[in-house]
Amino acid sequence: MASTDNLSSSSLATVASQVKFSELCGLLEKIQKTQGNDKKRRILKDFFDKWREFHLRLHENDKNTVDSVYPAVRLLLPHLDKERVAYGIKEHTYAKLLIEVLCLGKDSPDANLLLHYKAPKTARAEAGDFASVAQRVLKNRCPDKGLLTIDEVNRDLDAIAIANTSKAKDTVHKHMVHLLTSLSATEQKWLIRMIMKELKVGLSQSSVLNVYHPDAEELYNVNNNLEKVCLALRDPKTRAHEVGITIFSPFSPMLGERASPDKVEEIMEKSMYFIETKYDGERFLLHKNENEYKYFSRNGNEYTHVFGSNIFDGTLTPFIANCFKKDVKKCILDGEMLGFHAASNTFGTKGEQFDVKSRDVVERSGYQPCLQVFDILLLNDKVLTNCPLKERLPLLEDVFSPVEGRIVRSVYKPAYTNQECADALNEAIDNKEEGIMVKLADSVYRPNTRKGGWFKIKPEYVGGLTDELDLLIVGGYFGVGHRGGMMSHFLCAVAEPPVEGEKPSVFHSFCKVGSGYSKKRLRDFNIQLAQHWQVYDKKNPPEHLKLASGFKEKPDAWLLPEKSCIVQVKAAEIIESDRFKAGCTLRFPRVEMIREDKQWYECMTTTDIETLKQKSGGKLAGSRFELDMTEEPTKKKRRTAHQTVKPKLMEQFKGIDTSTVIQVSKLLEGKEFCIINGPLHFPKHNLEEKVVEMGGVVVQNPDTKTLCVIAEADKLTVRVKNLIKNNKYDIVKADWLVKVIESNTWIPWSPADMISVTPATQKVFQQGFDQYGDSYTALTTEDELQNVFKRINNVEPLSEEEIVELEEKYFPDDSPYGLFRTCRIYIDSNLVLSFPDTHIKNCPLDLLQLELRFFGATVTDKLDTRVSHVIVHEKDLSRIAQMKEIRHSRQKKFHIVKEDWVRACMEEGTVCSERSYEL
CATH class of the missing domain: 1.10.3260.10 (DNA ligase, ATP-dependent, N-terminal domain)
Known part of the structure; x- marks a missing residue:
């Protein structure tokens, strides 16, 4: 100094x-x-x-x-x-x-x-x-x-x-x-x-x-003011034993820790807790002192200039100032600032791309700010942070009267068990909500901590509840700091659906991901891709990669698809976005794993993403939670030195000892087989013995020299299924090899003998057989003809997805006749209208049914498990509760909408969001 x-x-x-x-x-x-x-x-x-x-x-x-x-x-x-x-x-x-x-x-x-x-x-x-x-x-x-x-x-x-x-x-x-x-x-x-x-x-x-x-740190967590902390504690002997929350001084609110429904009883020590809906908004603290108001965000930033300091100014204060009880002079309320859409009477989400902190949010998006209050920290001159939650919550009823769409109280219910928590989470999933909060009833309010007895439970925190997406890495962004000198974030894409039989050649940017992997895994991944990166030139971009107009997410480098790999990504929601060519992106994406078992061309397509969006309005949580879905983690035991017994293959999976087998013919000489299994009357070891007797070679793992893999058609093991996915080897039915052995004659393959064929073999078959496996040149036996007829009879009509592909191929300009092609609709047609002076009785939805079919929808008279939408007439809502109960019990959810939704879709020429029309 x-x-x-x-x-x-x-x-x-x-x-x-x-x-x-x-x-x-x-x-x-x-x-x-x-x-x-x-x-x-x-x-x-x-x-x-x-x-x-x-x-x-x-x-x-x-x-x-x-x-x-x-x-x-x-x-x-x-x-x-x-x-x-x-x-x-x-x-x-x-x-x-x-x-x-x-x-x-x-x-x-x-x-x-x-x-x-x-x-x-x-x-x-x-x-x-x-x-x-x-x-x-x-x-x-x-x-x-x-x-x-x-x-x-x-x-x-x-x-x-x-x-x-x-x-x-x-x-x-x-x-x-x-x-x-x-x-x-x-x-x-x-x-x-x-x-x-x-x-x-x-x-x-x-x-x-x-x-x-x-x-x-404790004082900063309370007042969120660095200058006040430094001034108040400049003497090291001064201790802040009593830290008070004061009006108009910002502080960081109490936070929630992640949890799973099957652990709630344990973490709450079987005590009572409260369950609340977790809304998708922004955390805010409202301070009121007489007729003056201030609003602070979770980070302590003030937004009073937006929401209003008095009854004459702002987007919120003028609408809530009169709702406070007369004896409430001062208070600090903790809550979530949401966007409320008055026309549809619904709350918006962050994924809908409106900023509730903007003064012109209503004009821009139609959403108005609404504060959902779930806690009170100060009432008049009494600080309530040391009172248990069960005493603070009832006080909210004496502070203000709720005003719909402006200020509301959070609804909470007491609970004790894991099952009650699981039921609440499933209800949130059914209602397409973000998740739930569980709070210990005896918890006191501790600013800026996640260790105070509050827990947040979302579907994405629980394995198996959210859809996982397989995306292709197409670009990279150089890191900074400890990630400097390597790619720290990656641009992921989805493929344009390719022509059948071909690999995709064009990819649309979809999201940018930079979390979910450890530093070591990131370094290893960078080493794996290092030699394939190429600098991105905006003037000469790669032809296979399509970015959004304006290059809003231009990567620092790119690589060829065949040099890249697929990553499995998990996220909370698919949201609209103009930053990516796909027109949408992921909210809170993170890498779950690198799919080394998948080839680059097996990534998801734009059609797959659109299907996911339509399935549940973009939410990637559709499955229900069951308490037996998660396993109790086993405690790590101290390692002790002891003799280990190496695991051995079961006898039926071992290869035979060929040293004692005597060759008796040269029928299979020069041919190598990998035999997975065989029929009961001719098991694996017998087939291998016969192959060696006939001069063939048997291996346990196929390679480039292997002629084919032999497997039992009725017993497709996991190993066989993986080989089918890789599509590197011809996989032949064991019955074919049995016929060769029993007839002692080489029999060329036919399509009927195959479980899976490589592209090269497929081309050979196309030259000698028709699409049903009937040979152009060889005489057909009675049994072979019967098999051909079976394959013809088993040909299924085109699926809805195949019809959509045909429409995209032959009607590239968005034919309106396929507007509802992906929708399976059940019409609630119990309402019947009688016409005076006639015997005519008619359902007002009959014409709508015809129109839906005309525009490609599948209309069913049964509320089966494949239904995506239920149309209800506004004059008869008597079965809404029953249908919601049915929806609650199903894995795949359906929308219950008014007929106005259909009209809106027809007018817009696209499938509109169901949010504004749902019942």
Whole structure:
């Protein structure tokens, strides 16, 4: 720290005005290079101790000095600085500014280095870390040591943040130039990381706060204000034993931990808990003090300017101010801000791409903000956080009267068992909701923690409840930080449905995924694909890859489909998006596994994605949870040294010992067989023995020399099914080999002898046999003719999917006659109207039934398991409850909609969302 000697009294304002920014950067350099969290913490503690000592010396000279370490801490924890939410400066903008200030040529090596900092071949060891790349460029262009203090740097950063809010680009440029010309290259590196809000020194937020003061993190979790924390705890002897929640001071709310329905009794210790619906909105805290209101998000950001500070302003306050009871002067409510669509009387989801925090949300989307309140933390002057949840919830009834579509109370019900939790989750799945919350009835409110007795349960957290998608990796994005120098995120695509018998050749971008894998798996995966990546050139894009117009998700690199692989991706929902060519994308995608058992051309198609969207309105949860779906995890036992017995193959799976078999003929000489199994009267070991006797070769695993795989047609094992999927070998029925052995004559294969054929064999068959397996040249026996007739009789009519493919092939301009082709519709036609003075009785939905069939729908008179929609007339809703009960019990859900949905689809020329028409 700098000395305070000979300083004028006017300069003794703050420590920050006396400490050089270079000292803080030196501290960060030292912490970054030190190994071990404890050693890093000791270095930081020395810094804080010296700061406090410096402040005491300043205080001796000027008793009015009020100072804290906040100016330094806001630079050490830039992501917590609420005063500077955004600078409007990202790496590319910063690079262009450096090029301009340094007068670099646009095509110079240093300019390319800055603009393409992610590319490993140009950035070398600094790949992906823009700050380090900038330091390298600035090394010989800056002073050895900067002259600015911490206070001066903060003033410049404050000015940039304010100017960015008001779109004053000239002011931003002015202060950026001042910083660039006043700091050393090393200081520039740390300044860039502060602006990008990521220091990368190996110390967590919790570590920094706890080093400063043992109560700092707890206090920050309550008030969410870094400056107040630093000021209140500047004396290390001060302890925050009583941390109070105060009106109009933001804090981080209590959070929920992940859980599974089969564990609820255990984690709740068989005590009572409450179940609530988990709505898909944004967490908000409402503060009310008399006639003044403030709204804070989960991260402590204030949105009062949107929702309104008083009854005359905002998108929400004018509609709820009069609903509070007269004796409620102050309160803090915790809840979820939802979008409510008044016309359809439904709540929207984040996937519908509207921002409830926007002032013009109603004009843009028709959704109005509605606060769903599920907790109360302060009532008048009493803080309620230490009261158990079962005492806090009843108080909500005395705080406000609900207003539909504006402010409502969460509905909760008490429960004790796993089964009650499982039933609630299944009900949420049936209603296409996000999931449920379960909360311990005795839980107190603990800000910013997931360990307080609240748990969130979603279908995607439970294995087997959500659809998993097989997608092809078509592009990659260079990582930053610890993922620098390799691809950290991947662009995934789905295929255009190819012509039958051919592999797909065109792929539509679908989603970007960057989670679900470990660092080691990511490194291994990068090594696997490293030699196949090619730099993406926007002017000359690959023909097989189709991106959205405007290249909104342009990858850094791409690779050929045949050099790529399929990944199994799990997500919560398919949502509309114009960022990807598919027209939709995934919400919360993550990689479950790399499908090494699948070929690149076996990825999902655009048709598959559309089918999934139609199935349940985009939600990827359709299965019901049963308590026996998950297995209890076994406890790990301590390993003890003991003699292990190696597992052995059962006798029926072993190959025979051919050393004692004597060859008796050359019928099968030069032919290699892999025999999986055989019929009861001629099992595997007997077939193998006969093959060897006839001069053939038997192997247990097929390879390029293997003629065919022999298997019993009625017993397709898992191994045989996998071989069929790979389609590398001809798989022949064991009966064919038995006929060869018994007749002692080589019999060429016919289609009737095959279980699976390779493309090469298929071409041979097409030259000698018709589509039913009848030979063009050989005489047909009575048995063979009977088999041909069976295959003709077994030919099924075209499926709905095949009809859709034909329509897409022959009616590429969206023929309206296939509008409802993928829909199977049951019409509730019990309502009959009689016409006066006639004997005519008619159902008002009869004409609709004809129209549906005309436009491609399958109309059924039974509510079977394949039904996708039920049409109900508005004048007869008597069977709605019964049909919902049927839907509740089924795996595949169906929509119950008014006839208006059909009319809307016909007018729009496409299948509209059922949300606005559901009953």
